[in-house]
Amino acid sequence: MTLIYLDYNCFQRGFDDPGQIRIRMEALACQEIFIQAEEGAVQLVWSFMHEDETMLCPFPERKLEVLRLATLCAIRVGPEEAIQEIAEAFQREGSLSAKDAIHLACASYVGADVFLTCDDKLIKRARRLDLEMAVMNPVDYVRRMAKDDEESKSYE
Numbered sequence: 001m002t003l004i005y006l007d008y009n010c011f012q013r014g015f016d017d018p019g020q021i022r023i024r025m026e027a028l029a030c031q032e033i034f035i036q037a038e039e040g041a042v043q044l045v046w047s048f049m050h051e052d053e054t055m056l057c058p059f060p061e062r063k064l065e066v067l068r069l070a071t072l073c074a075i076r077v078g079p080e081e082a083i084q085e086i087a088e089a090f091q092r093e094g095s096l097s098a099k100d101a102i103h104l105a106c107a108s109y110v111g112a113d114v115f116l117t118c119d120d121k122l123i124k125r126a127r128r129l130d131l132e133m134a135v136m137n138p139v140d141y142v143r144r145m146a147k148d149d150e151e152s153k154s155y156e
Helices: 008-015 023-039 048-056 060-070 083-093 100-112 120-126 138-153
Strands: 002-006 042-047 073-077 115-116 135-136
Touching: 002 008, 002 023, 002 100, 008 023, 008 048, 008 060, 023 042, 023 138, 042 048, 042 100, 048 060, 048 100, 073 100, 083 100, 100 115, 100 120, 115 138, 120 135, 135 138
Parallel strands: 002 042, 002 115, 042 073, 115 135
Antiparallel strands: none
């Protein structure tokens, strides 16, 4: 089963301006991933960094929705010294912000197969790192899943 770490922006994407086609597509892709988690087709990760960002959210309706989505996350990761060390290395090697480095470090620490984010700059910077997981946009991930499904059905 695929283990997915969603950047915090994936939990919030459904609240962003739907007037932009990219945002609409990303929101739909994130929604599809949450549906797959509900169905048990994928596993999601929730970290202490997600928790911190949620508690800082000034919008009660967003906070409640993110906390509801958090219940879909089968894997929980708390702060660990090893995560801090990984994050510091990622910051140095990838010129990442502390927050982005911690999210990537949490994903790496739990052995996530995929790290999904709507942040193009983070995707680009993560490529500088020697990661064992794929880092991509949720739309690209959903497209890849659909393509893999089609290919597996054509072999049946």
